[in-house]
Amino acid sequence: MxxxxxxxxxxxxxxxxxxxxxxxxxxxxxxxxxxxxxxxxxxxxxxxxxxxxxxxxxxxxxxxxxxxxxxxxxxxxxxxxxxxxxxxxxxxxxxxxxxxxxxxxxxxxxxxxxxxxxxxxxxxxxxxxxxxxxxxxxxxxxxxxxxxxxxxxxxxxxxxxxxxxxxxxxxxxxxxxxxxxxxxxxxxxxxxxxxxxxxxxxxxxxxxxxxxxxxxxxxxxxxxxxxxxxxxxxxxxxVGAFPISHETLEFPNQYIGGSATIPVSIANFSDNVATGTIAIDNPAFTSTISDFSIAAYQSINLQVSFTPSTTDYYTGTMTITSNLYNHPNIEIPLSGIG
Structure with a gap:
């Protein structure tokens, strides 16, 4: 038994x-x-x-x-x-x-x-x-x-x-x-x-x-x-959705010495913390942040500005390098006329 x-x-x-x-x-x-x-x-x-x-x-x-x-x-x-x-x-x-x-x-x-x-x-x-x-x-x-x-x-x-x-x-x-x-x-x-x-x-x-x-x-x-x-x-x-609110940033015509700003949001759609850096290759364009940390399923907001110093057509690229799901390297084209 x-x-x-x-x-x-x-x-x-x-x-x-x-x-x-x-x-x-x-x-x-x-x-x-x-x-x-x-x-x-x-x-x-x-x-x-x-x-x-x-x-x-x-x-x-x-x-x-x-x-x-x-x-x-x-x-x-x-x-x-x-x-x-x-x-x-x-x-x-x-x-x-x-x-x-x-x-x-x-x-x-x-x-x-x-x-x-x-x-x-x-x-x-x-x-x-x-x-x-x-x-x-x-x-x-x-x-x-x-x-x-x-x-x-x-x-x-x-x-x-x-x-x-x-x-x-x-x-x-x-x-x-x-x-x-x-x-x-x-x-x-x-x-x-x-x-x-x-x-x-x-x-x-x-x-x-x-x-x-x-x-x-x-x-x-x-x-x-x-x-x-x-x-x-x-x-x-x-589905690896695009996590940035804009795929391109086109600024309106701006007078010399003036500044135009476009708000941008970055969303973290995953259940892990997302960290990364933001770099821009033309000094006429600037971002309010250069690195970020976003909690799971949250988002952050930043400002990208265009400040022309001479009369010209400006272009540049904002590169976001991160562990954002399915989008580790994102390049956002920038343009504006001064």
Whole structure:
């Protein structure tokens, strides 16, 4: 009997060692700006993120200007009994909310419960942008045996910090803007030890602020509704978006001895600190800073000035050398007439 117990414990320990960690919990919320109890859900999701919990939040709007084909499809899929309703990895629904208080204390136990359950899949993505056309490669692997069937990959683009006054809230966040290739997802059928890479393409709507957008990827058993693994990325970081507010700086005509200034911002779209230097090869152009350090997902502002000393057409180059993701060396053409 003692040997049998030890064998069971050893087997459990081996299973724990081989389990794939769950990256995060996908929290989907059926919501709407018309809903008087939905601010509590919004505050609860905000608190999960602000307190550093491993979650990817998707708000599926209904009956307002943020509702679309994709959010309506997700709400139809879950068929909530009311609004708001929050789903944790597709399960464990919390129905109801509050007009004044955060739902954080209701949500956190369900997040922690899901995080404690290992996955059988790994999920990662890389991407690039060519103008408004974005391409993302999502790699899925199944290192362990798994009996889930009808598994689909979903890719959701969300946008946050959208100004909107509704009840006690001033923004809407994590809005489901787009699902790629569509709301039906992509079928995934892997054997144990196999992996595949799915290529997804979409056109970015210029009305969406890229610095406020995320891509959420998840694998879901469409029969049981359980989400098996998820991952999220800053969209700008994922596709290596251009981090400078201007690609060229063209100054207006300026009198001799006068000075014209153009404000420039540098954004760090990654989760690491970005450091770098700024150099300009023509003394007629100057920058207010020559080196910088930008915290994760933050930005800085600087001023570039043009001060001509003689009547002439001036050109130059501002070179930014840094560890900014996908853009270690940036050259900004400068020009102005004195």
């Amino acid at each position: 003692k040997n049998a117990v030890l064998s069971i414990l050893l087997l459990s320990f081996i299973v724990m060692l081989s389990a794939v960690p769950r990256n995060l919990v996908v929290v989907e919320v059926a919501t709407g700006t018309w809903c008087g109890y939905c601010p509590g859900a919004a505050m609860g999701c905000h608190d999960l993120i602000e307190n550093g919990h491993a979650v990817a939040v998707i708000k599926n709007h209904n009956g307002d200007s943020y509702a679309n084909t994709y959010s309506n499809a997700r709400n139809s899929y879950y068929n909530p009994s009311g609004f708001p309703s929050a789903y944790f990895d597709g399960l464990n629904v919390t129905a109801g909310g509050s007009g004044t208080s955060s739902m954080y204390s209701n949500y956190l136990p369900k997040v922690n419960a899901r995080l404690a359950i290992p996955s059988k899949y790994t999920l990662s993505a890389i991407g690039n942008a060519a103008g408004s056309l974005y391409t993302v490669g999502v790699t899925i692997a199944k290192p362990e045996a798994d009996d889930n069937a009808n598994v689909r990959l979903h890719a959701v683009l969300t946008e946050s910090s959208i100004p909107q006054n509704w009840f006690n809230q001033t923004t809407v966040d994590n809005v489901n803007r787009l699902m790629v290739p569509d709301q039906n997802g992509t079928n995934i059928n892997l054997g144990t030890g196999e992996q595949t890479t799915i290529t997804l393409q979409f056109n970015m709507n210029p009305a969406w602020e890229i610095s406020n957008c995320e891509m959420v990827f998840f694998l879901q058993n469409h029969t049981s509704k359980e989400i098996l693994q998820g991952a999220k990325y800053s969209l700008a970081e994922l």
